[in-house]
Amino acid sequence: MIKKILSDKMALCGGCVLIILFAAAVFGPLLVPYSPMEQNLSLRLAPPSSQHLMGTDELGRDVFSRIIVGSRVSMTVGFVAVGISLIIGVPLGLIAGLYGGIIDRIIMRIVDIMLCFPSIFLILMVITFLEPNIMNVMIVIGITSWPGLARYVRGETLAVREREFVQAAKLMGLSRMRILFIHLLPNVIAPVLITATLGIGTAVLTESILSFLGLGVQPPDPSWGNILTAGREYMGQRAWWLIFFPSFAILITVFSFNLFGEGLRDVLDPRMKQKK
Amino acid sequence: MSLGNKDLLFEGRGIRKKYVREGFLGSRQSTTDALRGIDIKMRRGDLLGVVGESGSGKSTLAKIICGLEDLSSGELTWNVKPSGKSHPAQMVFQNPFNSLNPKLKVGYTLREALAYGGFKRMASVRKEEVVALLDKVGMNKVNPDAYPHQFSGGQRQRIAIARALALNPAVLVCDEPVSALDISIQAQILNLLKEINKKNRLAIMFIAHDIEAVGMISKDVIVMKEGSIVERGDVVKIIKSPEEEYTKKLIEAVPVNPYL
């Protein structure tokens, strides 16, 4: 399986960049040249130089260090938010698909209603009532993205449910829970993982937007989004590095997750079709 | 209904099954009569063939006997002591590629069946039991740590049969088990089923659209057409002298080698 992933170019490229990003998120903050909070008021808004690879922001803080530490924020949000949506969405989708009937209808009604709201505005509405911090951002993103996942999982469950080995499991007298987790879940999970991987990119983007708007991670804690906020304020003073580097970081991250996800799809989907 | 005969496993009387399909926007409905009053019973050691074209209701009958579907009206009574939660009728399906969970090792699937059939926990199923089970289907030399896709269609069918046997069923219902296999492999599976029936006096219901395969394995046969039984009796007699036109049509359809 790993070999197959390595052989697909998209997954390989995306995967490589992701590994670098991971390393940056985990080890980066320990290796940065400056503390992300360290202010140097004599060197405010300095353009990139050998001293400050990505320049400094409005309080003289090194942008490079802040970007690196910000990657930890983005990665955490990406994974935790998607993790939350998986924990809620997958079981609900499985249960709706397997049990059918009124349980299915109730769950899907909730899903349908939630999907009617444009997610970003739903998130905005909820987060204005909460204290803006990273934990709430993760929870809100997770809670607003589980419906799409649940619907997808339900569809896949309905398809797998009709396959003969599931009928055989019923004849065996297995409990529904067991059928759900041992027989249905492994056969449904592959496309779900792909969707989840793509979802991480979206979560990172959403967090950036929220932080940019001041509703997410609050300064002085660095987030790519809130570095952009400063960038916007100081656009007049031509501080292009405050806009360029965070945007680039967001771009590369979301792109790599998407690339990896698409590559994963190439590996898993044709293999699923090829199975004879 | 007297079920005093010890060897009687189940008896069905007047079994009917209707499928109702919702029309467009829930207004008009169309009803299909899949089964129109079937009387059927099986005893220990029976080898009953069920033959008919697609749409004759054979698969529906199989599902009803196995409890995978409910009957619309009529009765189906079992004369078998319930063996735990597993159903007294176990099924072997047509499609060998879908009968086994592709994500589970074959050994796991069989251990699961042995555990649920033997009222024990999976952890206490010994390796020898899995090998013994595979031996019953002539596959004792096979590696149980392999996945289904590593086996051929015929081998997968045998594993599916082994899984069904592990549950100690009273009846083995085989729904077109060889239709998806090469004709040269069909022989292997048919011989296996015959042997299992003989050794264990296990009742087998063999469903097919090909009267030749049914003829090879069954003792008695019922011929189904559009949800009803049109002819029934001893299989050799029916093949040699069929009474119904429909049965004759089924016989004539079999490719016969003019040189043999």
Add this chain to the structure above:
Amino acid sequence: MSFLLTAKNLKATYIRENLRVKALRGVNLNLHKGECVGVVGESGCGKSTFALSLMGLIDSSEAEVSGRVDVNPAGDKKLNLLELTEKEKNKIRGRYISLIMQDPYNTLNPVMRIGRQLREAYALHNRKKDASETISRLLEEVGLGSDTLKAFPHQLSGGMLQRVCLVCALVNNPAVLIADEPTSNLDVTIQRKVINNLLRIKEKYELAMVFITHNINLVAGFADRIFILYAGKVVEEAPASEIFKDPKHPYTAALMRALPDLSEPKRKIVPIPGSVPDPVDVTEGCSFYPRCRFAREECFRNEILLKEVAGGHYVRCL
């Protein structure tokens, strides 16, 4: 003797994840006008690969195909189908040589009405406006009504769809028809209907046919010559009348013993022990060696050639 189609030393090897899957290992076939050749083999012997290579449908990115498939569309010169460009191949496919495959639901476009698909097929080689006459004539010959044209594939049964595929294959009046297990997915009664239609059309239009199947009893009724395919090679080739009287290859004989016989329903059938070799592991020597009753050490060592043992009867055995 005019050959309509000749396959010479046809080989096809799929490359998958560094494994070489030798599906076809040198098959020869000569097809004459009006002749029907039955190619019999079990799953995994290379039958479908053979059908696809005869049509030049195997892409060079999937497999290495070598050998020749000579066709003679204009009647004047031989062309090797495998060496033509896609454009040139497309001129020949459908017009001179046609293919009908096992699963009609996958062959036809599920979102297009039958009539439109048939007209499209016709328009590939002819002018579209002349389509209706040919199409209705062919539909009538296979026993389908004109209301079939308005239907979508999912509205028709398997047997009806396969007959539609037959019409589709014949709409441009080809000289050769390749049928790859066309009835294996159908009920016996429907199989009988489709085969009867197929044979009737073959007679009427003097089609040459290559009929591929796993059931030797099925082709016995109508094939002129029978080829037995095993592990990518032809192990026996003979006129139908000969091969059953006197099967020379142990595999052919074993195959016949493993098949049921309706006239003697309780006859003991003897399955062939073992299983078909994996096309990755095939060796130079006889591939049937591990399952053969008469196996000798020399069978395994060197490559055995196809030899003529009687008039038109060839065997690959010692």
